Amino acid sequence: MSIFVDQQTRLVVQGITGRDGSFHTRQMIGYGTKVVAGVTPGKAGQVFDGVVPVFNTVADAVRETQANTSVIYVPAAVAASAIFEAADAGIPLIVGITEGIPVLDMTRVLPYLHERGARLIGPNCPGLISPGRSKVGIIPGNICRPGRVGVVSRSGTLTYEIVHQLSTQGLGQSTCVGIGGDPLIGTSFIHCLSAFEADAETDAVVMIGEIGGTDEQQAADFVQQTMTKPVIGFIAGQTAPPGRRMGHAGAIISGSSGTAAEKMAAFARAGIAVMKRPADVVPLLKERL
Amino acid sequence: MNLHEYQARDILRRHGIPVPPGEVAATADEARAIAARLGSGPVVVKAQVHAGGRGKAGGVKLAANPTEAAAHAAKILGMTIKGLTVQRVLVAPAADIASESYVGIIVDRTSQRPVLMVSAAGGIDIEEVAARTPEKIQRLAVDPRYGLLAHQALGLALQLYRDIAQARAAADIMQQLYAAFYAVGASLTEINPLVTTRDGALAALDAKIVIDDNELDRRPDIAALRDTSAEAPSEVAAREAGLTFIKLEGTVGCCVNGAGLAMATMDLVKYYGGEPANFLDIGGSSNPQKVVSALRIITADPSVRAVLFNIFGGITRGDDVANGIVQATKVLPLKVPLVIRLTGTNEEQGVQILKQAGFSALTDMDEAVKQAVAQAKAA
Structure with a gap:
């Protein structure tokens, strides 16, 4: 098993003919992901790289190819519209890579998805990968190894750093999920922790948070009350000044809330082993596996 | 992006919210002229900077007449509040206040909705109210x-005002504030105090609006309100180059x-006994010009005293960054030592390019940070 994506994933790429969309579609196909369709309005009838049929709408793509997962690479100005479209076409899992979607757009998108039972991962995320099975998004496949550690993170390259530590020291991953760095996201730490807890092929979870908001604190409560599997946690931004947006739109300390110290303390109280630096991940996991 | 009080007042006024008159001045003479235009009553002279606690810092003064307004403006203009130099002052009539309340809207991350917050304890720092008397x-x-x-809106307004006419007026203001929130792409709009x-x-005596940076591309009229004089020059230069720098x-x-x-790297610098000089994210693409x-x-x-590159190639390619360096x-x-850590996509090509130019590259993050800290201390 694994969570959210596996060999059953049939992927439609929204924005397949764009610069990022075409580059990453090739990477995903190379990794073995079943990319069954692409969508770019006005380009229906084209065949991407001779293998992936392109459609004008997601609804057409779903009807013709039975796509069950979508990944979105379109520019921020039209990304909310792309998410609405995927949900309307009945796609149950939508992965939003696009960075820079206005938060107020997301206040309208999220209830729409909720009513249709669709799950959004992201936006502003690197996507997810179940090593050896399927990759949806931009996480480099070559740094991952199949295995039994689940990884969930608000970050991109910091996730790669930690996955790299795991892989090079013999700990493979069941699934690595980047949930995104924006203030409003479709899938929270808790959703992922709960899926990892239920996954028979995951033995432990690494959770990578950062400053801003209270998602990590709520996740800590969930771990304490519900999880039986060991959880290791890291928080980026211990040296971040308050009131400044640290790259990610969601990474901002407001007043005295959302600090790294507060989140690390919540982790410790919940019995989550707290990493002081990325290199602590393997020793802490090995103590608990 | 933060707006100044006078910019926020203009936006609220355009949405029909009663805002007292007032104009912005960049010199003491302008402040005198505005005070004279406002009539014979006392005026308040307020520093326009992106910082809370302006009153405590001496940036808000009451003036009995235009001459006094000019004198206060002369003192406030050029004053530094929390590291920011005051370039403009707002001159507005001093209000005859009977009561003060608070009305604000933010996007709440937990409920994922805009949340309207009101309090009868207006006029003071709402974060303090939230912490002490939630x-x-x-x-x-x-x-x-x-x-x-x-x-x-009326239900909330009735918690603030017993008088039904006042409650109705406050409910209208709340709906207008909500409309303004979406119209300008705000992440916060606040009237504090609503007097x-x-x-x-009723009148909105002070206003604060923060715009979601992601809205600026589609709202050029709002983007034009940016005051670059209120930001560090290095941060303005970074934004123009497409970098996030703090x-x-x-x-x-x-x-x-x-x-x-980038945050984890700063934290690791601190972990090994150093202090980071900045946060800088060069972003996903690795255009050598950005480097x-x-x-x-x-x-x-x-x-x-030392510069540390920490690159984990994904979309970013190691050879592009190496060429940029x-x-x-x-x-x-x-003039300062350079420590480079490069791993991930096209690592071998990147290391080779650096080697030919006389640089060495490390692959381990901890090792690179330790070296950078040691070099900064030795310099």
Whole structure:
């Protein structure tokens, strides 16, 4: 098993003919992901790289190819519209890579998805990968190894750093999920922790948070009350000044809330082993596996 | 992006909210002229800077007449509040205040909705009220599909005002504030205080609006309100180069791809006994020109004693970054030691390019940070 994506994933790429969309579609196909369709309005009838049929709408793509997962690479100005479209076409899992979607757009998108039972991962995320099975998004496949550690993170390259530590020291991953760095996201730490807890092929979870908001604190409560599997946690931004947006739109300390110290303390109280630096991940996991 | 009080007042006024008159002045003479135009009563002269606690810092003064207004403006203009130099003052009539309340809207991350917050404890720092007496703040999560409904606004307004006419006026203001929130792409709009005057009328005496940076591309009229004089010049230069940069106080300059890894790198500098000089995310694409700009901005800070590159190639390619470093150091000879960590996509090519130019690259993050900290201390 694994969570959210596996060999059953049939992927439609929204924005397949764009610069990022075409580059990453090739990477995903190379990794073995079943990319069954692409969508770019006005380009229906084209065949991407001779293998992936392109459609004008997601609804057409779903009807013709039975796509069950979508990944979105379109520019921020039209990304909310792309998410609405995927949900309307009945796609149950939508992965939003696009960075820079206005938060107020997301206040309208999220209830729409909720009513249709669709799950959004992201936006502003690197996507997810179940090593050896399927990759949806931009996480480099070559740094991952199949295995039994689940990884969930608000970050991109910091996730790669930690996955790299795991892989090079013999700990493979069941699934690595980047949930995104924006203030409003479709899938929270808790959703992922709960899926990892239920996954028979995951033995432990690494959770990578950062400053801003209270998602990590709520996740800590969930771990304490519900999880039986060991959880290791890291928080980026211990040296971040308050009131400044640290790259990610969601990474901002407001007043005295959302600090790294507060989140690390919540982790410790919940019995989550707290990493002081990325290199602590393997020793802490090995103590608990 | 933060707006100044006078800009926020203009926006609220355009949405029909009663805002007292007032104009902005850049010189003492302008302040005198505005005070004279406002009539014979006392005026308040307020510093326009992106900082809270302006009153405590001496940036808000009451003046009995235009001459006094000019004198206060002369003192406030050029004053430094929390590191920011005051370039403008707002001159407005001093209100005859009977009561003060608070009305604000933010996007709440937990409910994922806009939340209207009101409190009868207006005029003071709402974060302090929230921390000490949270029961004094009423909250309502608004369903963005329907907006703030009239009965919801009136229900909250009745918690602030017993007089039904005042409650109705406050409910109107709440709905107008909600409309403004979406119209300008705000992440915060706030009236603090919303006052009643002795004659019973309501007015927004002070206003604060923060715009979601992601809205600026589609709202050029709002983007034009940016006041670059209120920002550090290095941060303005970085934004123009497409980089996210935040200046800090330390000596180890950091250039990293990705926001999370950039924060973790700063934290690791601290872990090994150093102090980061900045946060800098060169972003996902690795255009060599961006590396040149990044290096220029980092090394312009005289307190930087060593520069650390931490690149984990994903979309960013190691050879592109290596080329950028080589180009940048040709244009801009380095006076401080450079430590490079490069791994991931096209690592071998990148290391080779650096080697040919006389640089060495490490693959381990901890090792690179330790070296950068040691070099910064030795310099």
